[in-house]
Amino acid sequence: MDRQTPGDPPLTYLDHAASAPMRDEVVEAMAPFASGVFGHPSGHHRQARAARQALEEARDRIAELLGAAPREVVFTSGGTEADNLAVIGVLGAVVRRRPGEPAAVVSSSVEHAAVLEACRVASARLGGVVHERVGVDSQGLFDLTRLAQTLEDLRGDVALVTVMLANNEVGTVQPLGEVVALTRSLAPQAVVHTDAVQAAAWLDVAQVASGVDLVSVSAHKLGGPKGAGALVVREGTAIEPLFVGGGQERERRSGTHDVAGAVGLAAALAAVANEREAESARVGALRDRLADGLLHAVPSVIEVAERKFVLPGHCHLCFSGVDREELVLLLDEAGVCVSAGAACASGALEPSHVLAAMGVPAPIARGSIRFSLGHTTAAEDVERALAVVPEAVARLRG
Ligand SMILES: Cc1ncc(COP(=O)(O)O)c(C=O)c1O
Structure with a gap:
């Protein structure tokens, strides 16, 4: 190293x-979970209860900071998993509901690989799914005219629109409000996802992504730990899990929780919001x-x-x-x-x-x-x- x-x-x-x-305050908040508090948060004894309480407090805090209800927060292993769950999970649910029917995912052409690859894999694995990319201008700004045209062309087939809140390479902030408005009017059946992994360090996600159905965040871009993130899944959004097993996270993401990671994500988001x-x-x-x-x-x-x-x-x-x-x-x-x-x-x-x-x-x-x-x-x-x-x-x- x-x-x-x-x-x-x-x-x-x-x-x-x-x-x-x-951040120092993140390290401090996570410290108890590296030694003293080690229980499995799904268990039934005092150690388990302590871990579960910390996990649920972190969830409450994250929900408030992202403008969501606690039950809408799904803990993930970071931004990549959150993006994969959003794209593959939503398209999987659509294909299961309407087998054999066409379904489209529309993304910007400048998404992170975690979204673009998830779109590619979903269209390769799920029958009938097509991926349409909409371009950007010379500033990296999403082309809303092309989006409108694409939504009109695809009509009822559009299952998911995914546009990042800010680009990781050049930093351009996308007109997310307009993306949501266009999608609601031209493809009301579609779910809207935003990758807010970069933007969350600077923008008030609760406010700018308030009309969006799915929001990805990652702790390590905020001064939190690597390998911790979350996907906000608005109530009523159908999504298939990527991980199955113990049924944690209301069946949306199985696996023993990373309690320290969740606590670290909450502390990092809170620090960002304060300053x-x-x-x-x-x-x-x-x-x-x-x-x-x-x-x-x-x-x-x-x-x-x-x-x-x-x-x-x-x-x-x-x-x-x-x-x-x-x-x-x-x-x-x-x-x-x-x-x-x-x-x-x-x-x-x-x-x-x-x-x-x-x-x-x-x-x-x-x-x-x-x-x-x-x-x-x-x-x-x-x-x-x-x-x-x-x-x-x-x-x-x-
Ligand atoms: C915009 C964006 N999305 C997703 C990711 C992936 O996040 P993670 O590193 O937490 O898997 C990154 C990380 O570079 C990113 O910048």
Whole structure:
């Protein structure tokens, strides 16, 4: 495991959108479940009751923070499982209800792989399911005219519309309210899902996703633990489980609960809610300083999306004539941690489907870097990045 050792350059962590460092209050809230409170929350003795009480308190808190009823919160192992459950679970329920009839899932073309792959798998495994992707404009904004056209063309076949609240690569916030309104008027039978995994760190999901049937969140993007998340499933939404067994989570997700993870998710969401306004302003200003500074100091840099459309912590830049993988490694040597787009499990970089959908030419996308700021980012981090990045880019170009 890589850790800071004496002599290492100071750590400048600008990769919060990949995973945000755990917050102190989250670690503190989870600590009792690493030792003292270890019971199985489905059991019947005092240890079990203590675990169940913690789990249900976490559920109540999460429900309130996401604008849901406690019974609508389904604990998952993170954002990927929440997205998979939403897509495969809803389509599975539809196909079971109407076997042999066509069913369509409509998504944006810039969804996270957890949604796109779930759509692909659902259409491969469930008979009659088709997946329609609707594109975005040059800012990464979902094309509402195309959505309306697609919903009209598919009519009663549309079972699910899934559009992320904010994009993980470029940070563009989608017009979710309009997506819901169009779907309700043109495909009233359809269920609407939003992947709020990135957005939950900055936006009030309870408010912006209030009209949506299914909402995915993940703790580790918020300063909570990895491997913990939730899917809000509004009352009355038919969904098939991915995991079957003990029937936990009202038959929607079997498996012994990760009590510590649920407590950590609740603590992280609460921390985000408490500081949302102040942090959005503070981090947004740091992001502006970073973006403006780099645009000024480095020639031939493109900012792919206008900041007014983007989450406060995101700064996505394309350095022309530079290979993003080489730049990430060079910056890492200098202690600056950033991301070069979507990495698969092997760590290999794949061409960005998000930048391609936005119409960014491949040679420019080759130099794309995501700086993502968050709750641990201080002014010194930005100043270090401003000192290090221009030199690294010049070295690679030279
Ligand atoms: C938009 C989005 N959805 C889903 C996921 C997957 O979440 P998790 O890492 O909790 O499985 C991520 C993580 O990168 C994400 O950014």
